[in-house]
Each structure stands twice: as C-alpha cells, then as structure tokens.
Amino acid sequence: MPESGLFRPCLFSRRAFLARAGVLGAVVGAGGVIAALPVWATNTAKPSPLSGKALIEDLVGLLRPALDALAHDTLSGLAAFALPGNDQYSVAQGTLSTTAGGVQARGAGFLTQALDDFVPFPSELATPLAAAFSTALADLHLPLNNPTLLLPIQLVNNVDSALSFLLQNDQTIPLSLAVAILLNLLATQVDPSSTLTPGPDLSPFSRLTFAQKAQAFALLEGTESNLVAALDMQLPEPLRDSVSGLLKYVGGSLLEFAAFGSLGEWGVFDAATKQLTGLPVGWQLSGYQPNGVVDGWPEFKGYYQGRQQVTDI
Amino acid sequence: MRDVIVIGAGGGGAVAAKELAGRGLDVLVLEAGPRWGNPRQEWTHLENDANNPLTGFFRFGPGDRSKPWWFRETPQNSFLWQLSGVGGTTQHYYGNCPRAYPGVFSGYDGADAAMYDTAALFPFSYQDLVPYYQWVEATLPVQTAAMGTKEEVFFSGAETLGIPVQTTKTTMHDSYRPQENAILQPGGTAGFTSDPSQLMYPTATGCTFCGYCFQGCMEPINAPRNLFAKRSTDNSYMPMAMTADAWAASGKAVTLVPNAFATRIHTSVISGSTTATGVSWRDTNTGEVFREDATVVVMAGGCTENPRLWLNSGLPNPNDWVGRGYTDHYFDWVIGLFDHNTGSSKGVGSSARADFPGHGGLENVGLPPGLEAFTMGFSDSGIQGYYDNGLDLRGDWDGPAGRLYGDALKDALQNGLDQLLNVLVITDDDVESQNRVTLSAFPADENGPVAKVEFHQRNRSARTKANREFMANKAAQLLRGAGAAKVYRMNWPPLILHVQSTMRMGSSEADSVLDGTGEARWVKQLFIADNSALANGLGGPNPTLTSQALATRTSENIFRTYFGGDAYVGIETPVVSIDDRVTMAVLSRGL
Numbered sequence: 023m024p025e026s027g028l029f030r031p032c033l034f035s036r037r038a039f040l041a042r043a044g045v046l047g048a049v050v051g052a053g054g055v056i057a058a059l060p061v062w063a064t065n066t067a068k069p070s071p072l073s074g075k076a077l078i079e080d081l082v083g084l085l086r087p088a089l090d091a092l093a094h095d096t097l098s099g100l101a102a103f104a105l106p107g108n109d110q111y112s113v114a115q116g117t118l119s120t121t122a123g124g125v126q127a128r129g130a131g132f133l134t135q136a137l138d139d140f141v142p143f144p145s146e147l148a149t150p151l152a153a154a155f156s157t158a159l160a161d162l163h164l165p166l167n168n169p170t171l172l173l174p175i176q177l178v179n180n181v182d183s184a185l186s187f188l189l190q191n192d193q194t195i196p197l198s199l200a201v202a203i204l205l206n207l208l209a210t211q212v213d214p215s216s217t218l219t220p221g222p223d224l225s226p227f228s229r230l231t232f233a234q235k236a237q238a239f240a241l242l243e244g245t246e247s248n249l250v251a252a253l254d255m256q257l258p259e260p261l262r263d264s265v266s267g268l269l270k271y272v273g274g275s276l277l278e279f280a281a282f283g284s285l286g287e288w289g290v291f292d293a294a295t296k297q298l299t300g301l302p303v304g305w306q307l308s309g310y311q312p313n314g315v316v317d318g319w320p321e322f323k324g325y326y327q328g329r330q331q332v333t334d335i
Numbered sequence: 336m337r338d339v340i341v342i343g344a345g346g347g348g349a350v351a352a353k354e355l356a357g358r359g360l361d362v363l364v365l366e367a368g369p370r371w372g373n374p375r376q377e378w379t380h381l382e383n384d385a386n387n388p389l390t391g392f393f394r395f396g397p398g399d400r401s402k403p404w405w406f407r408e409t410p411q412n413s414f415l416w417q418l419s420g421v422g423g424t425t426q427h428y429y430g431n432c433p434r435a436y437p438g439v440f441s442g443y444d445g446a447d448a449a450m451y452d453t454a455a456l457f458p459f460s461y462q463d464l465v466p467y468y469q470w471v472e473a474t475l476p477v478q479t480a481a482m483g484t485k486e487e488v489f490f491s492g493a494e495t496l497g498i499p500v501q502t503t504k505t506t507m508h509d510s511y512r513p514q515e516n517a518i519l520q521p522g523g524t525a526g527f528t529s530d531p532s533q534l535m536y537p538t539a540t541g542c543t544f545c546g547y548c549f550q551g552c553m554e555p556i557n558a559p560r561n562l563f564a565k566r567s568t569d570n571s572y573m574p575m576a577m578t579a580d581a582w583a584a585s586g587k588a589v590t591l592v593p594n595a596f597a598t599r600i601h602t603s604v605i606s607g608s609t610t611a612t613g614v615s616w617r618d619t620n621t622g623e624v625f626r627e628d629a630t631v632v633v634m635a636g637g638c639t640e641n642p643r644l645w646l647n648s649g650l651p652n653p654n655d656w657v658g659r660g661y662t663d664h665y666f667d668w669v670i671g672l673f674d675h676n677t678g679s680s681k682g683v684g685s686s687a688r689a690d691f692p693g694h695g696g697l698e699n700v701g702l703p704p705g706l707e708a709f710t711m712g713f714s715d716s717g718i719q720g721y722y723d724n725g726l727d728l729r730g731d732w733d734g735p736a737g738r739l740y741g742d743a744l745k746d747a748l749q750n751g752l753d754q755l756l757n758v759l760v761i762t763d764d765d766v767e768s769q770n771r772v773t774l775s776a777f778p779a780d781e782n783g784p785v786a787k788v789e790f791h792q793r794n795r796s797a798r799t800k801a802n803r804e805f806m807a808n809k810a811a812q813l814l815r816g817a818g819a820a821k822v823y824r825m826n827w828p829p830l831i832l833h834v835q836s837t838m839r840m841g842s843s844e845a846d847s848v849l850d851g852t853g854e855a856r857w858v859k860q861l862f863i864a865d866n867s868a869l870a871n872g873l874g875g876p877n878p879t880l881t882s883q884a885l886a887t888r889t890s891e892n893i894f895r896t897y898f899g900g901d902a903y904v905g906i907e908t909p910v911v912s913i914d915d916r917v918t919m920a921v922l923s924r925g926l
Contacts, residue, residue: 103740103741104708104712105708106742106745117741117742123745132383136389136390232741236721236722239717240721267409267411270411271409271410275414277712277738278713279709281705281740282706282709282712283705285705285748286382286703287384288383291384304704304705307745307748308751310703316380316529317531317556318534318543318555319526319543319682320526320529321484321544321678321681321682322526322544322682323481323487324481326486326512330520331479332512333502333504335504335505
C-alpha cells in the first residue's frame with residue numbers, strides 16, 4: 023500500500039469509522055466548529071496532537087455540541103421511523119404524513135434523556151467498545167470521491183483523538199452518542215452513499231429510506247451480522263461474547279423504546295407540576311382520553327352470566 | 336437478634352412477613368426500593384411517569400428517581416420487567432389470581448397427565464396446596480371479575496370456540512371465564528361515572544374502572560391504603576404486616592426498612608450444617624451498610640435477584656441449579672382491529688381469560704397508547720413487510736408475525752385505541768436449564784456484581800414451541816370470532832414479567848435448590864418465599880396466587896419447624912385485608 027496520507031491502512035480505517043459514524047459529517051456540518059478550531063488542528067505541519075492534553079480538551083469542548091447534534095439528529099430519524107409525521111425526517115425516509123408523529127412528540131429528546139441520564143454505561147466498556155468500533159472496519163471500503171475523505175489529515179487525526187479522549191474520560195459517556203454511532207455505522211453498511219456531505223440532515227441514518235432503516239435493524243438483529251461478530255472479537259476477556267448480546271438487546275430496545283416514547287406523554291409532561299402541558303401526540307392520534315386523565319369510567323356492565331362467585335372446587 | 340429477616344416486600348415477601356407477624360414473631364423486612372406512602376402526591380396515572388423502566392416510579396431502581404436504575408445484563412433481544420419497592424412487581428400487576436393447573440403437581444392422574452412439564456413437577460399434590468390457595472383467596476380477597484365493554488367483546492369471541500365457561504376455582508379442561516381477580520368489586524358510584532367528585536371513598540368503593548392498573552392503584556380517591564381496589568401487596572399484605580398487633584391476638588407488627596438493598600446472606604457451620612445467620616444490607620440513599628442476625632432468613636427478592644444474592648454471598652450450589660430453569664410463559668401478543676368501540680383502554684386491566692390446560696392460557700389486556708405501541712413494536716421476527724430474521728410465522732392471523740412499525744403502527748392506532756382488542760398468550764413453557772441467571776462480566780454496581788439473565792428463545796423445547804403456536808392460533812380464532820377486521824401476531828422475544836422457578840423446589844436433589852418445605856437444601860434456616868421457589872411455570876396461569884399460597888405454606892413450615900408453632904391454615908379463619916381492624920390501624924398509624 024502506498025504510504026500517502028489517504029491510503030495508510032490504519033488511518034484509512036479510522037477515517038472510515040469517523041465518516042461512517044457521522045462524526046466527520048457532524049464536524050463539517052457544524053461549520054462554526056471548523057472556524058473555531060485552533061490553528062494547530064488544521065495545520066498539517068504540526069506534530070501529533072497527543073502531546074497536548076489541554077489542546078485536546080479544547081477540541082473536545084468544540085466537538086461536544088457537534089456530537090450532541092449528531093446524536094439528536096440520528097435519534098430524530100429513529101423517532102420518525104417509529105411514528106411518521108409531518109416533519110423533515112419523515113420526508114427524508116419517504117413517509118410524509120399529514121398528522122404529527124414521533125418527531126413532534128419529541129421522541130428524540132425522550133430517547134436522549136433515557137439513554138444519557140439514566141443508563142449507567144460503564145466507562146470500562148466504552149473504551150474497548152470505541153476501539154472495537156474503529157478497528158472492526160479495517161477491511162471496508164468507501165467511495166474515493168467521498169468528500170469527507172478530502173478533509174485535512176491532521177483535522178481527522180485531531181477529531182479522532184478528541185473523540186477517543188471523550189470516550190476515555192472518567193465521566194459516563196453519553197450513550198446517545200454511542201447509539202448514534204452504531205446506527206450510523208449500520209446505515210452506511212446498508213447504503214455507503216449516506217455519508218455524503220450533509221444537507222439539512224447530518225446523519226447517515228436519517229438519510230435512509232424507511233425500507234433501508236428496516237434493513238439496518240435487520241443487520242443488527244441478524245445472527246450473521248459481521249459488525250456484531252467483529253466487535254466481539256476485538257474485546258478482551260471477560261467482555262468478549264458479551265457485547266454482541268448487548269447490541270442485540272440495544273437494537274431491539276431502541277425500536278420498542280422509540281415507539282413507547284413517541285406515543286406516550288413525555289413530550290408534554292411537566293415534571294415539576296406532574297401535569298400535562300397539552301394533549302400528547304399519541305392520545306390525539308388514537309383518540310385516548312380526549313379530556314385528560316380520569317379517576318374512573320362509566321364502564322361497569324355487570325357480571326358475565328350474572329355470576330359473582332365460582333364454586334370452590 | 337430477630338426471629339426472621341425477610342428480604343423483599345413484594346408479592347411473596349409481604350405474605351411471609353404478614354403470616355409470621357400474625358404468629359407473633361419478631362420480623363424485619365428489608366426492601367431495596369422505596370415505600371410509596373403517599374401515592375396521590377408521588378404517583379400519577381400517566382404511563383411514562385409510572386412505567387418507564389429507566390425513570391418511572393415503577394422500575395427496578397432506587398426510590399430516588401434522579402438516580403439511575405439498577406442494570407441487569409440481558410444478552411439478547413428481550414425485556415426484563417420487575418419492580419423494586421414495597422409491593423414489588425404486584426405494584427403494576429393486574430390482580431389476576433387463577434390457580435395453577437393440577438397437572439403440574441405430583442400425583443396428578445388425569446388423562447392428559449403427559450401433556451405437562453412432567454420432568455419438573457411440584458413435590459406435592461394440588462390438593463396439598465388447596466387450603467393455602469383458600470387462605471390467600473380469602474385474605475386478599477379474590478373475586479370473580481366484573482365486566483366492561485372489552486370483556487363483552489372478548490367473551491363474544493370465546494363463545495365461538497366451542498369451549499364451556501369455567502365455574503369452579505380449579506381448571507379441569509379447556510374453558511373460558513371472567514378472571515378471578517384480587518380487585519375489590521365496584522360499589523356505590525364506582526364504575527358509573529367519570530366525575531371525580533363522585534369517585535371519593537366511601538361514595539365509591541372498589542374498582543372505579545379507571546384503566547390504570549399498570550400505573551398502580553390508588554382508587555377510590557381518599558380511600559384508606561388497605562381499601563384501594565387492587566390488592567397488590569402494598570395495599571393488602573404489607574398493611575397487615577405493619578399492623579399485625581391490631582388484628583391478631585398475639586400479632587407483632589413487622590419492622591419495615593425500605594431503601595435497603597440486601598448484599599450478603601451470612602452463614603455459619605452449626606452442628607455440621609451450613610446455616611443462615613443474618614443479612615447485610617446497604618442503605619441506597621446514604622451507602623451505609625448494616626447487618627442484623629436472625630434465626631431464619633427468608634429470600635423473596637424475586638427470580639433475578641435471589642440467584643444474584645445467593646451467588647454474591649458465596650452460598651453452596653453443588654448441583655448448579657441456582658438461577659437455572661427460568662420460566663417466563665414465553666409470552667406472545669395477538670391484536671385485533673375492530674370497526675366499533677371495544678373500550679380497550681378502560682376498566683380493569685385484565686378481567687377475561689381462557690384456559691387450555693396442557694397448552695397454556697389467553698387473557699385480554701387493556702393498555703394506554705405508549706404501552707400499546709411498545710407491544711406492537713416488540714418482536715423476534717423483525718418488522719412486518721420488511722424483514723423477518725428468517726422466521727416466516729404464519730397462522731390464523733394476517734400475514735407473517737412481526738412488529739407493526741412506522742405507517743403500520745400509525746394506522747393501527749389511528750383506527751382507535753378503543754377499537755382494538757389485545758390478547759396475551761401465556762404459554763405452558765418447560766423448565767430448561769439453559770434459561771438462567773448468572774453473574775455478569777460487566778462491571779459491578781454499588782450493590783455488587785450484577786445479574787445476567789439469558790434466554791435461548793429460539794432453542795426452547797419442542798413442547799414449549801408447539802404450545803405457543805397452538806395458543807397463538809386460538810387467540811387469533813377468538814379475535815376473528817369476536818368480529819375483528821384485522822388480526823396481527825407479534826412473536827415477542829422474551830418479555831420477562833411472569834417469572835418463575837429460578838430457585839426451584841423439586842422432588843429430586845439433582846435438579847432443585849429447595850426441598851418441598853421451601854427450605855434451601857444446602858443452607859439450613861434459609862427459605863425462599865416468592866416466585867423463584869415455584870417448581871415450574873404452573874402450566875401457564877399467572878403466578879402470583881400460587882406463589883402467595885406457597886409462601887403461606889412455607890411460612891407455616893418455618894413457624895412449626897423453628898419456632899415450636901402449630902399448623903393453622905385450614906384450621907383458623909383468616910383475617911381479610913379489608914378488615915375494619917386493619918383499616919383503623921392503617922388510618923391511625925398514618926400508613
């Protein structure tokens with residue numbers, strides 16, 4: 023393999039990972055992030071950024087909002103997948119509806135809060151998982167005209183280092199980000215062109231059609247999923263074999279959780295007052311409790327065959 | 336030193352607590368979750384606020400809702416749904432109290448005897464358990480359910496199946512019936528109005544048909560705790576346990592410590608036998624660790640946490656059956672869409688069922704929209720019309736089984752939440768050693784190494800799979816008989832909510848953890864009194880009543896063996912949980 027920046031195998035796989043995870047797209051699409059980067063981040067003449075921890079922390083600080091936006095965008099694509107509505111994500115997947123759906127129900131916010139604030143995703147898992155994600159892609163190819171491949175090497179290096187730093191620090195890693203990365207990796211397996219320069223949608227997953235999103239989940243649930251198997255092999259004992267099971271659980275959970283969140287009351291619930299600020303999308307859609315919560319219904323219709331007691335034998 | 340420490344105040348632990356407190360023993364009850372002492376302030380009738388497994392007031396997690404839930408590893412597409420808190424998983428149950436089928440007990444000689452899980456029978460007869468069933472049915476109390484619209488629709492379908500109505504407590508053949516429910520019958524204005532001013536106790540008594548069973552029962556408004564309609568143990572057995580001195584001649588109220596996560600059972604070798612001596616626990620708010628000793632320890636932390644605690648305590652496991660044999664009734668869900676009102680989301684969560692002994696059971700269940708969507712979005716066979724994981728499951732339903740998702744989900748719900756009918760398939764599933772609880776390789780939490788629950792869903796026994804297909808077809812036939820325009824089957828992955836048999840009692844030392852008295856085979860003075868002690872999946876019937884009857888029997892064994900007491904079940908008359916003495920004590924003690 024020629025030793026140019028684009029074709030060194032190790033760097034290629036890291037770049038591929040970052041592109042397919044949507045991270046590079048998020049950085050590019052976030053515009054202001056690039057403009058705000060320190061000069062060294064884009065200066066190809068500078069030495070490796072690994073020597074400057076404070077500089078990395080700076081970049082992490084700039085990267086975080088882009089990553090939050092990436093996660094929110096990907097999870098919006100999931101909310102629209104569960105319950106199409108009259109929103110841009112439903113348009114992108116080809117299922118525009120005339121009535122509100124999961125996006126209007128704030129399904130992405132529901133999923134983000136659930137994943138980030140309340141799931142203790144152990145950091146001991148995050149580091150090997152992040153490493154496993156990237157090295158698992160060493161043999162996969164991206165079209166050479168992919169614009170994200172044309173970003174400066176040093177920028178890619180620095181984004182990569184910043185992301186690794188993010189994933190390795192002491193705090194709980196946002197699981198919404200890990201899930202977004204997972205969904206985007208799967209999306210690019212289904213359709214490699216979904217990594218192209220972002221338009222209104224940042225994430226590869228949100229660019230897929232409904233049928234392609236279904237295919238992404240089919241990949242995740244499939245027992246022959248090479249992504250899942252590759253991840254397991256990259257992990258040290260005793261975690262090996264645990265991660266594929268976890269991913270299958272996560273894949274299934276995402277679908278039913280997205281449905282639950284899109285149809286329930288979270289989007290209009292005021293936790294301080296425990297009151298609803300409006301009628302939830304799911305209630306309007308299904309005709310449930312149009313006048314709000316009750317303490318009873320006039321539903322008593324008597325006893326079947328008049329029987330209030332059975333024989334005690 | 337206490338007489339007894341009970342670990343867990345759920346469906347079974349509360350029973351052991353009340354029985355032993357009623358006998359005058361000094362009982363300490365530890366509960367990992369909170370006691371919700373003020374539901375009108377602490378709860379809502381909203382499904383995400385209540386039932387979100389990560390954040391809801393009903394979850395497996397600490398009472399402080401700003402803290403994360405307690406993670407358990409589930410390495411497959413599945414969902415583990417158990418609750419901490421006083422009342423345990425009965426807090427969100429529907430109060431269904433069918434008895435187990437006689438065929439799952441030793442000594443059964445019916446013509447269909449070979450159709451049951453014959454390798455894993457109970458080590459005693461159905462008749463042996465009947466007095467304990469009667470005791471619990473009187474105490475809760477259990478009554479024949481009233482009807483709302485959805486029950487009328489369900490029965491109209493059941494009537495087309497060519498099976499009779501069951502009019503006895505014991506199931507003897509294929510039949511259908513109203514549920515025997517631990518729910519107080521509607522009285523006064525209950526069931527006749529939505530006007531909250533007319534739904535206050537005592538103008539309204541019993542079930543008000545609100546439809547929020549799964550979000551916890553706090554109806555009628557302002558009723559005393561032990562007079563809330565649904566007899567979850569937070570409304571029935573625990574109030575009795577906490578007021579035992581008021582209704583039992585020599586009763587002694589238990590000491591309840593909530594927010595107490597048991598982390599270790601202590602043992603010593605006494606007269607050559609490993610013997611339980613006490614329990615350490617961790618205060619989930621402060622992190623402080625406590626320890627108390629007792630003559631007898633009763634484990635009632637449930638099918639997932641009992642094995643975890645056993646293994647974390649280093650207790651003996653010579654035949655490797657601790658945690659094994661997890662049965663979950665291999666749930667499935669068949670949904671019919673109708674073009675008329677079914678009242679699906681209203682009334683008691685489940686008041687109608689059909690029983691097919693040797694195969695399993697069916698029951699109607701009503702749900703609010705988020706939970707309905709969860710149900711439709713949960714499958715082992717992909718998304719209908721898009722992918723099926725190679726499982727092309729066909730039968731009397733429309734198309735292949737799989738999730739309803741996207742436009743299909745939206746269409747189904749736009750048809751009207753109260754124009755569908757849900758039928759839950761409850762399979763008679765075999766005890767299988769491969770379905771089990773072990774300790775996870777993932778990092779421990781603050782209470783120790785966490786549990787890992789594995790189910791080999793697609794590898795279940797031939798009998799189990801055949802039973803489920805049989806029941807799914809029956810469910811579809813019932814819905815068509817009731818006039819459903821469309822019928823969909825989900826093919827759920829494991830939804831581990833009916834849980835049984837992970838610390839099972841059995842006839843043989845080779846494949847059981849407990850003997851027939853409920854005592855651990857290898858640890859003296861250690862008993863188990865919850866669903867994990869059940870020998871098998873009961874043939875399909877909802878497990879709570881049988882667990883509670885078994886816990887009553889085990890409590891009586893404890894009393895007789897270690898405290899010099901006499902048998903009393905079937906001899907005395909039980910005090911009912913709605914007895915005036917209980918009510919007055921609940922009110923005067925601010926419970």
